[in-house]
Amino acid sequence: MAKKTVFKEGKWRCTHIDLSGEEACNFENRGPALKCEKCGKHRPKNVEFYLPDNAKIIRDKDELYDAKAGANWSCMHCNYDNKATSDTCVHCDTPRDTEYEKWINLGGELSTKSYAAGQAPKSSKTLKQKADEYVPVRSRLKKYLKIAAIALGVILIIWFIYAQFFATSEVEVKVVGYSWERSMTVEEERTVSEEGWNVPSGGRQKRRERKQSGTKEVYDHSEWDEEPIYEDVMVGTQQVECGTVDNGNGTFETQYCDEPVYESQQTGTREVERKIYRDEPVYDYWYTYDIERWFEIANPKSSGSNHTAKWPDYKLKSKERIGSEYESYTVLVEPISGDSDFGTLTYELSESEWNGMDMGEIFIAKVRKSGTVKALLPPN
Ligand SMILES: [Zn+2]
Ligand SMILES: [Zn+2]
Structure with missing residues (x-):
């Protein structure tokens, strides 16, 4: 694979904060600029170079020479960044002494970094992150408030439905009547x-x-x-980016591969x-x-409002049988207190329970708002 290298000019953002205000200078400088082109302050320590999409391709002979010369170095005395080609700090005139830099752990060479294809940073991370973090806090709070409001609404609706349709109140009642119903189907074989x-x-x-x-x-x-x-x-072949190197001097070296x-x-x-x-x-x-198939031929029924239930009177002929049977037993009760919201109430129950209920017997009825009796309990 043939390789081609292109030098591009990176950028850095000034993070200097003026004494009078809280806003950072924030000026976007040319990568190789050693001090801010707006406020004149030194390129900050641990400067972060990035490579915008529309970065300038370096063609000028002198600029190319500087780009290829190597990483910039920070002066151990005044912190000013210098080109690799300078042996003396252009700001304070201190000569560079790499051994002493190591000894006092100040100054030194700016780092070069290698990035895989498409991985080089395209904008200043520090300021971008601040913006990213600020907005979500407000929108997140809005979202939580919305969820809380919806949850509260749902709880209110559930409570309303419960109170209206399911909640019961206890009413002291007495038995005032009965009703029963029995029916069956008669089938004939044909x-x-x-x-x-x-x-x-x-x-x-x-x-x-x-x-x-x-x-x-x-x-x-x-x-x-x-x-x-x-x-x-x-x-044929096409050229694609296959890696970028941050040269540590404000320039980037992008490699294109066939x-x-x-x-x-x-x-x-x-x-x-x-x-x-x-x-x-x-x-x-x-x-x-x-x-032979069975056919339903009759559906005799009986009912009454007394306390003695009977099956309908039907005499089975030959080739006839009972198909299914149905029975239901209900007691009628009335609140003992005259100022109750309810009039006569009905309650369906099993035949044995129904048989054991005497006229005038007192019970505690659990009654829904609609007048449906949920249970009849013996009085305490
Ligand atoms: Zn500035
Ligand atoms: Zn210096």
Whole structure:
């Protein structure tokens, strides 16, 4: 892979804060600038270089020379940044002494950094982060308030539904009447004629005949189609970014690599089999048979408002039977206190409970707002 290197001018932001105000200078300087082009303050310690998308490509001979010279160095005496080509601080005239820099752990060379393709920072992180953190705090608070309001609304609705439809109050009542209902279905057995692909148990076959029951797919023949064959063919190369180096002096070195470009092209054809099927009828026996089935013929009912429940009076004839039975028992109760919201209330219960309830007997009724009795309990 052929490689090509391009030098680009990075940027840095001035973070100097003026004594009079709280706002940082924030000026975006050319990468190689050693002091702020707006406020004149030194390039800050641990300066952060970044490479905007529209960064200037360095073509000037002197600028290229500086870019290739190496990382800048900080003066151990005054902290001013100097070019790699200067041996003496242009700000305070102190000569550079790398051994002494190491000894006092001040000054030294600005770091160079390597980035994978597309990973070089495109803007100043410090200021961008501040902006990112500030906005979410407010919008997050708004979001929490919204969620809290929705939760409160849901709780209120649930409470309202509960109070309206489910909550019960206790009322002292006495038994003032009864009501009951009983009913049943009567079925008769009849012989009927039915048809189908088979005879169910209990059926007596009368006839059978051959009939088409469906179709099935049968292989008939094959047809051959010609299909194009496509392959990826290399048609050339293109240059893509394959890494960037922060030179530590405000410039960046971006490497471009040649990458093959492929294109899908037809390189031939091949024969493809397509199987053709046809539908063929399938035959089976169709039966006619006699069978006994039960039919509902009557639904006698009885009811009353006394304390003696009876089944409807029905005499089963031959080939008849009881199908299903239904029964329901209700007591009528009235609040003992005259100033109750409720009038006569009804409560359905089992036959044995109903049988054991005497006229005038006192109970505690659990009653919903709608007048539905949920339970009858013995008085405490
Ligand atoms: Zn500035
Ligand atoms: Zn200096």
